[in-house]
Amino acid sequence: MHKPISITAIASISPLGKSLDEAWKSYQNKQHGITEKAFQNTTALVAQIPLEAKQDIETLRHSDSKYKSLDDTVLYAMYASRNAIKHAGWTGSDNFGINIGSSRGATQLFETYHEDFLKNNKAQTLSSPTTTLGNISSWVAHDLQTQGPEISHSITCSTALHAMLNGIAWINAGMCNKFLVGGSEAPLTSFTIAQMRALKVYAKVKLEDGCHTERSRSATTYPCRALDLDKKQNTMVLGEGASMACLEVGETKNALALIKGFGYATEILEHNISISADAKCFQKSMQMALGNTNPDDVDAVVMHAPGTIKGDMSEFNAIKKIFFNKIPALTTNKWKVGHSFGASGMLSIEMAILMLQQQEFISVPFLENKNIPEKIKTIMVNAVGFGGNAVSILLSK
Structure with missing residues (x-):
């Protein structure tokens, strides 16, 4: 680290809720946000954002005619980004940098467009610009009215932390004093679930009894056994959401944490x-x-x-x-x-x-x-x- 860097705000939308207060309240209990969801040809365990948060996303979708054609991945990113810069006290005129990534990008929209193409042998007009991975940061920049650098990338599951690395690098290079960094994902589709199941890593809808040691809680209590080091089968469950952090050069008075x-x-x-x-x-x-x-x-x-x-x-x-x-x-x-x-x-x-x-x-x-x-x-x-x-x-x- 050449320069001290502060995290002056962080905001998210996830199964925990849509604010830091909701997230903290959720962390205070031992309940999980994993439920069974029906897809076209199957059911699977997933973690979805709460109903109230979904309603907020729909309000955002219909707030601008241009937003109606966007995938949830982009809308989640826009929603979390708005809240992050609000808490940090930033405005679009600050021309801060933006680096928001996604492992898969516009998952549902891409699958919908591709299915339509297979039926009609013709692609819809917006199928390319609304599914390219680069549109996440571009739409966020448009929504926030900033003119700083904008970067989108995919480095699979470490994408968001690589975005943070990029923000740190730009700030240390003196190319920017502020950077909005994070990741967004809306992967709850039948094809994505099928891909994870093909890897044999996904949690079963009904876990087999007796697959854990006696000191562990029953398998049905917690479908995803992340950090249960005694588990006998894979229990990964997909979730959706977005999270954004505001990085600023120096040790600021309003810092939530310092990157050490x-x-x-x-x-x-x-x-x-x-x-x-x-x-x-x-x-x-x-x-x-x-x-x-x-x-x-x-x-x-x-x-x-x-x-x-x-x-x-x-x-x-x-x-x-x-x-x-x-x-x-x-x-x-x-x-x-x-x-x-x-x-x-x-x-x-x-x-x-x-x-x-x-x-x-x-x-x-x-x-x-x-x-x-x-x-x-x-x-x-x-x-x-x-x-x-x-x-x-x-x-x-």
């Missing part, structure tokens, strides 16, 4: 998921993020933990390698909100900021932590995507 360090690494592709048993990519990214920080000073780690056997365990093994003297308190939010692909990393940042602000550790109901901190000063946040693209962000109060 950052790290990144990529593993050599050896198989479809490409993450080693001890997640060497995470070992490198966490070590880089720590820099000169003593690992013993890290109070908690918000893990990527997708709810798969290998994914959860490999990250845990990497943490044991880096924090060999004292394992920090470990947590994740995917058992509650599902895995929102490109948006998931920023939702984890939001979780970390809430813990720093409220000075309360948010636990996983089926994981025992021995080192829950009385005071929370420093938190590591992890994300990784297909191809072993790992990012670690170190936050301090």
Whole structure:
């Protein structure tokens, strides 16, 4: 880190709700937001944004004739971005940078347009401009009336934290003083569910009894067993949502948290998921993020933990390698909100900021932590995507 960077606002729309207050209230209980949803030819467990939030998105969709043709991925990003810059006190005239990513982009809209093409052998007029991945940041820039740089990208499930890396880089380079960064995802479609099931990582609608140890709660209580290190089957569940953070140069008076360090690494592709048993990519990214920080000073780690056997365990093994003297308190939010692909990393940042602000550790109901901190000063946040693209962000109060 060459320059101190403050996170001056963060906003989201997710199964937790549509504000920081709603998110914190949701974190105070042990309930999850996972429900069974019917698709065209199947049913699946998913985590959806609440009904009131959906109504707000529909209001946004019909607020401008140009917005009616946009995918939920873009609308979620616009909604969260509006709230983020409002809390930060930014205006469009600030010409801040924008970097918003998505693993899959306009998922539902693309599938709808493609289905129509197969039937009619003709593409609709807006099928290309409304489904290209680059339209997320472009539409947000239009909506916020800013003229700064705008970047959209996909680095699968570490997309949002890579957006944060880009914002940090631009600010450190002196090319921008402010950057809006985050991720947005609306992946709850039958084809996306089918793809995850084909990988054999998705949670079953009705989990088999007796697939966990006696000390774990029943399988039906928590369909996604993210960070249940004793699970015998994969339990990933897809979620939807968006989360945006406002980055500013320096240690500002209104900072919610300071970015103390950052790290990144990529593993050599050896198989479809490409993450080693001890997640060497995470070992490198966490070590880089720590820099000169003593690992013993890290109070908690918000893990990527997708709810798969290998994914959860490999990250845990990497943490044991880096924090060999004292394992920090470990947590994740995917058992509650599902895995929102490109948006998931920023939702984890939001979780970390809430813990720093409220000075309360948010636990996983089926994981025992021995080192829950009385005071929370420093938190590591992890994300990784297909191809072993790992990012670690170190936050301090």
